[in-house]
Every structure is written in structure tokens, then in C-alpha cells.
Amino acid sequence: MVMNVEMWGAVWSALASLVFLWPMLQNHVPAGLRHWLTAMADKLASHLSPYLHITISEYGDHRFRRSDFFLAVEAYLSHACARRARRLKADLGRDARSVQVSVDDHQEVTDSFRGATLWWYPSSKSNKSSVISFYPGEDERRLYRLVFHRRHRDLVLDGYLPHVLAEGRAVTVRNRQRRLFTNNASTSWNPYRRGKGVWSHVPFEHPASFDTLAMDPGDKDAIVDDLVAFRDGKDYYARVGKPWKRGYLLYGPPGTGKSTMIAAMANFLDYDVYDLELTAVKNNTELRKLYIETTGKSIIVIEDIDCSIDLTGKRKKSSGDNKASDGGGEGSDDKPKLPTEADKDDGGSKVTLSGLLNFIDGLWSACGGERIIIFTTNHKEKLDPALIRRGRMDVHIEMSYCGFEAFKVLASNYLGVEQHELLGDIRRLLEEADMSPADVAENLMPMSERKKRDPDACLAGLVEALNMAKEEAQANKAAKEKEEMKAKEQATTNGEDEGKDKRTSEDNKANGDI
Ligand SMILES: Nc1ncnc2c1ncn2[C@@H]1O[C@H](COP(=O)(O)OP(=O)(O)OP(=O)(O)O)[C@@H](O)[C@H]1O
Numbered sequence: 001m002v003m004n005v006e007m008w009g010a011v012w013s014a015l016a017s018l019v020f021l022w023p024m025l026q027n028h029v030p031a032g033l034r035h036w037l038t039a040m041a042d043k044l045a046s047h048l049s050p051y052l053h054i055t056i057s058e059y060g061d062h063r064f065r066r067s068d069f070f071l072a073v074e075a076y077l078s079h080a081c082a083r084r085a086r087r088l089k090a091d092l093g094r095d096a097r098s099v100q101v102s103v104d105d106h107q108e109v110t111d112s113f114r115g116a117t118l119w120w121y122p123s124s125k126s127n128k129s130s131v132i133s134f135y136p137g138e139d140e141r142r143l144y145r146l147v148f149h150r151r152h153r154d155l156v157l158d159g160y161l162p163h164v165l166a167e168g169r170a171v172t173v174r175n176r177q178r179r180l181f182t183n184n185a186s187t188s189w190n191p192y193r194r195g196k197g198v199w200s201h202v203p204f205e206h207p208a209s210f211d212t213l214a215m216d217p218g219d220k221d222a223i224v225d226d227l228v229a230f231r232d233g234k235d236y237y238a239r240v241g242k243p244w245k246r247g248y249l250l251y252g253p254p255g256t257g258k259s260t261m262i263a264a265m266a267n268f269l270d271y272d273v274y275d276l277e278l279t280a281v282k283n284n285t286e287l288r289k290l291y292i293e294t295t296g297k298s299i300i301v302i303e304d305i306d307c308s309i310d311l312t313g314k315r316k317k318s319s320g321d322n323k324a325s326d327g328g329g330e331g332s333d334d335k336p337k338l339p340t341e342a343d344k345d346d347g348g349s350k351v352t353l354s355g356l357l358n359f360i361d362g363l364w365s366a367c368g369g370e371r372i373i374i375f376t377t378n379h380k381e382k383l384d385p386a387l388i389r390r391g392r393m394d395v396h397i398e399m400s401y402c403g404f405e406a407f408k409v410l411a412s413n414y415l416g417v418e419q420h421e422l423l424g425d426i427r428r429l430l431e432e433a434d435m436s437p438a439d440v441a442e443n444l445m446p447m448s449e450r451k452k453r454d455p456d457a458c459l460a461g462l463v464e465a466l467n468m469a470k471e472e473a474q475a476n477k478a479a480k481e482k483e484e485m486k487a488k489e490q491a492t493t494n495g496e497d498e499g500k501d502k503r504t505s506e507d508n509k510a511n512g513d514i
């Protein structure tokens with residue numbers, strides 16, 4: 001049936017009288033009927049309204065991960081529509097060089113595209129999901145509502161939304177200020193913490209680079225090649241069926257440049273850094289949640305993994321032997337246990353080795369892609385072999401005491417010195433004394449006015465420090481040898497005494513004594 005103008009008029013007047021009478025009527029209408037009428041009125045209104053709505057919610061269909069499209073919309077609105085919004089906010093842009101203006105939170109924005117006008121309404125709704133959340137404020141989820149005339153439906157779906165996605169992504173890349181995240185910060189501490197995020201962040205501003213990193217040039221080149229192969233390896237990883245991630249274990253004595261290496265890697269790859277403090281993670285579920293909330297193009301770091309939590313101890317104690325079976329430790333000692341009273345009270349981390357192994361290469365670790373995981377330790381030998389086997393920690397990098405090649409990098413960076421008469425002495429002393437690059441660098445810092453004018457003084461100071469380190473090392477070695485000798489002598493004396501006792505008791509037995 002085709003509705004003519006008269007029929008439309010009748011519908012409108014009926015609707016108008018209903019709208020007019022509704023406030024008077026609704027108190028006399030039974031609740032069931034009232035709800036039905038309200039729903040029908042909504043339906044009718046949305047039918048008759050010439051405007052369409054599209055909702056883009058923060059988490060889309062995912063429970064845990066923010067929708068990429070939502071993030072693109074957010075970036076697009078912040079940038080492309082900033083000039084049209086009435087309320088703006090300003091901040092320093094990438095590398096703090098320019099001012100960046102964007103749309104303030106909760107601001108409506110009007111946009112136009114190929115002659116069509118579109119309206120964006122940001123809002124939020126509470127999440128009524130049955131999933132119990134660990135994080136305060138997590139039950140509120142943000143969304144954007146896009147409103148446009150229905151005659152622009154095709155234009156919006158086929159032209160505008162793809163345009164928003166592409167522009168939003170480009171803006172994100174352009175404005176990307178790299179960030180250093182931590183999971184160990186309270187809401188009050190961090191002004192950058194937004195809503196429900198489990199990570200807090202500050203801008204990442206570490207100046208280290210592979211040029212300033214002192215280590216053997218061959219090793220350095222090998223690491224750079226490995227990073228490049230990883231960064232460009234999306235297709236390769238897909239082809240061989242491996243998640244696009246790579247693990248690095250950095251080990252060595254304190255002050256040998258492990259943390260500096262991480263910063264250099266992040267700067268080289270242009271990745272964010274997630275500094276994961278394991279002791280602040282309540283349990284394996286929270287660990288997984290933290291992983292899922294990390295974004296691609298990032299380095300996840302666990303520093304001093306051997307000191308973080310008692311991962312090796314737990315496994316060995318509860319399994320009753322020292323066998324570190326591979327395969328994730330699942331099913332052996334990590335079966336779910338009811339928390340004891342002590343567990344409830346200690347408030348410490350209940351992350352298990354099994355949880356950590358799953359974090360690195362369980363099924364969830366594949367989500368998102370393009371992540372590097374780095375562990376650092378001063379004591380590689382203390383780590384469970386399953387934790388650092390290839391596939392989990394693919395590359396093991398030893399950061400050792402300063403060698404001559406590494407020293408040359410420091411001398412050039414700190415003093416601009418390439419040639420010097422003391423270099424021969426320094427080469428010999430570096431072979432004889434163990435000195436970390438951190439200590440060498442400290443000696444090369446021209447802190448005083450005298451040294452500033454005179455790199456010779458810095459190098460002479462270093463030679464002195466190396467001589468002292470050498471003497472100290474020799475004294476330590478001598479003391480150790482003496483101690484070992486003493487222990488050996490003691491053992492021999494004890495052995496002789498035991499032999500004597502044994503012989504006496506055998507003589508006694510032969511004599512019939514008890
Ligand atoms: N290989 C290196 N190249 C350049 N600088 C270095 C190197 N190693 C150490 N340094 C200097 O020493 C300082 C300490 O180094 P860093 O924190 O990277 O050591 P680390 O190996 O992480 O030590 P720890 O095991 O105690 O965490 C750095 O700020 C850096 O200036």
C-alpha cells in the first residue's frame with residue numbers, strides 16, 4: 001500500500017495527540033502496557049526519523065582488547081575535527097617539539113564529507129557483562145555514536161568509515177609519542193593513566209642508541225640484523241606458523257648495559273616499552289590481562305627475572321626433585337590449589353612459573369603480534385631451563401665486562417678520542433681487570449673543569465682505576481686460593497681423624513667391645 005499525503009497527515013496528528021496526552025495517560029496505564037507502548041513509540045520514531053546511528057564501542061566484540069577501529073576514530077576525531085570542536089585540549093606533541101591540539105573528551109563534533117554532514121557523539125555505558133572484573137572502573141566502556149541522514153548511508157559505509165579508519169591510523173603513526181608503561185603505579189601517581197587501563201605510562205625519552213652502546217661491533221651488528229629481520233618478518237612468521245614475537249635474554253654482571261640495550265632496541269625499532277613488575281602482578285590471570293592490554297610494536301621487559309618472584313624455587317620444592325621438565329610445567333606442580341590463610345594475607349604475587357611460561361608462549365601470547373619480550377638477569381644459571389629455552393627466549397645475549405672494542409666506543413662518545421698514547425696500556429689492563437662499562441664510563445665523564453679541558457686526565461684517571469681494580473682482583477684471587485687451600489687441608493685432617501676413629505672402633509669390635 002502506498003501512503004499518500006493525507007494518510008501521512010493522519011499518522012502525524014495521531015502521533016502528536018499521543019505525545020500530548022502521554023504524560024497524563026501514562027500513570028493510568030498498567031506497567032506492562034506502558035513498556036510496550038514506550039517500546040513501540042521508540043520503534044516508530046526510529047522508523048520515521050530520517051537519521052541513522054552507528055555505534056563504535058571501545059571494546060567492540062572483544063572483552064579484553066580495545067577495538068582498533070575505536071582507537072582510529074578517537075585519533076581521527078582528535079585531529080581531523082579539532083578545528084570544528086568548541087572545546088579543545090592542548091598538549092606537547094611528539095618529542096615535545098610542538099603543541100598538539102585535539103578535541104576534548106566528551107565533546108560532540110560535527111564533520112563533513114563529500115557534501116554530507118555527520119555528527120559524532122562520544123558517550124559511555126556501564127558494562128553489564130557477567131564477567132567479574134579485577135580492575136576498578138572497568139565496568140564503564142566508552143563509545144562513539146555517528147549520526148547521519150539516511151540518504152548518505154552508502155556514502156558513509158563505503159566512503160566515510162574507510163576514510164576515518166585510514167586517516168585515524170595515519171594520525172596515530174604521525175603523532176605517536178613513544179611510551180614507557182608500568183603496571184606498578186597507583187591511579188593517583190600517574191596523570192597519564194586513563195580510565196580502566198591496567199598500564200600507566202610516561203613518554204619514553206631514553207637517549208640510548210646502538211651507536212652509543214659499548215660492545216663488540218660484531219655482536220652489535222648481529223643483534224641489529226636480528227631486530228631488522230624480526231621487524232620486517234610479518235609474512236615470514238605467518239608462513240611458518242609462528243606468532244610474530246621474539247624473546248631475548250640479556251644476562252651479565254651489573255652495569256654491563258642490559259637496560260641500556262633495551263632502550264637502544266626500543267629507539268631503533270621505534271617501539272613502546274612495557275616494564276612489567278612481576279611482584280606487583282597478583283596472579284596468572286592478571287598477568288594474562290596485562291599481556292592482552294599491550295599493543296603491537298612493543299617491547300615487554302621483565303628486569304632481574306631471577307629476583308622477581310621465586311619461580312625456580314616453587315617448582316623445585318613442590319615437584320620434589322630438581323628436574324626442570326619442559327612443556328610449560330603445566331600439570332605438574334601448578335594444579336589449581338585453594339589459597340591458604342597465609343596466601344590470603346601476604347598480598348604478594350601468586351604468579352607461578354607455569355603462568356609465566358604461558359605468558360611468553362601460550363595461546364594468548366599470539367594475540368596482537370609484533371612484540372618482543374626481554375628478560376634481564378645477573379644470574380642466568382639460576383633460571384629454570386624451561387623459561388629460557390629457545391622458542392621462549394630465542395636469543396641469549398651475554399653482556400660482559402668492558403673489552404677494548406667496547407672501550408673504543410665509550411672513548412669516542414665521551415671524549416671524542418680515537419687515538420691516544422695510553423690506549424695500549426688500557427687495552428692490556430682491560431684484559432687483566434674486570435671493569436663494567438658503567439665503571440669505565442664513569443671514569444670518562446669529564447665532570448670537573450680540569451678534565452673538561454683535558455681528556456688526557458680522564459684517560460690517566462681510568463688507567464689508575466684499572467690498576468686499582470687489577471690489584472683488587474689479584475688480592476681477591478689470592479684470598480680465595482688461600483681459603484680453598486685451607487678448606488682442602490681441613491677436609492684432609494677430618495678424613496684422617498675419621499679413618500683413625502674407624503680403625504679404633506674396628507679394633508674395639510675385634511676385642512668384643514660394644
Ligand atoms: N655497554 C654499555 N654501553 C654504554 N653505556 C653503558 C654500557 N653499560 C653500561 N653503561 C652505562 O652504565 C650505566 C648503567 O648501565 P645499565 O643500567 O644498562 O646496566 P645493567 O646491565 O642494566 O645493570 P644492572 O644489572 O645493575 O641492572 C648506564 O647508564 C650507561 O650509561
Ligand SMILES: [Mg+2]
Nearest residue numbers: 258259303376
Ligand atoms: Mg639494568
